Amino acid sequence: NDHQARAEACDQPIAGLLEDLKRRGMLKDTLVIWGGEFGRTPAAQGNDGRNHNNKGYTTWMAGGGVKGGFSYGATDEHGFAAVENPCHIHDWHATILHLxxxxxxxxxxxxxxxxxxxxxxxxxIATDILA
Structure with missing residues (x-):
């Protein structure tokens, strides 16, 4: 129920960090990664919330050699599983290490x-995301 407040509590400091790194000329040399170890299923499981979902979730990267301003991949219409450019954790690690x-x-x-x-x-390496 407090999703809006939690999103704002994360969104504003992250934007501030990215703006500060860019203003200081450090963003191009700093890789910023935001994500978790799993996503959540698109539908609630009764009163217990939503289950873990490793088939379709969001992470993002900024700076440090990453192409900005675009989305890579897509999930099915329900947001359950990646159907376009799925990125396995091994690919994610390979890309981060490369960067x-x-x-x-x-x-x-x-x-x-x-x-x-x-x-x-x-x-x-997910070369399509490289600057």
């Missing part, structure tokens, strides 16, 4: 005697 100047194919960590990549073998 930070890190080759995601070379970034590994050792676990249980085996090397793993954050982007697994499936991660691809």
């Amino acid at each position: 930070m100047g890190i080759d995601h194919t070379q970034l590994t960590y050792r676990y249980a005697g085996r090397d793993f990549r954050l982007t697994d073998v499936h991660g691809n």
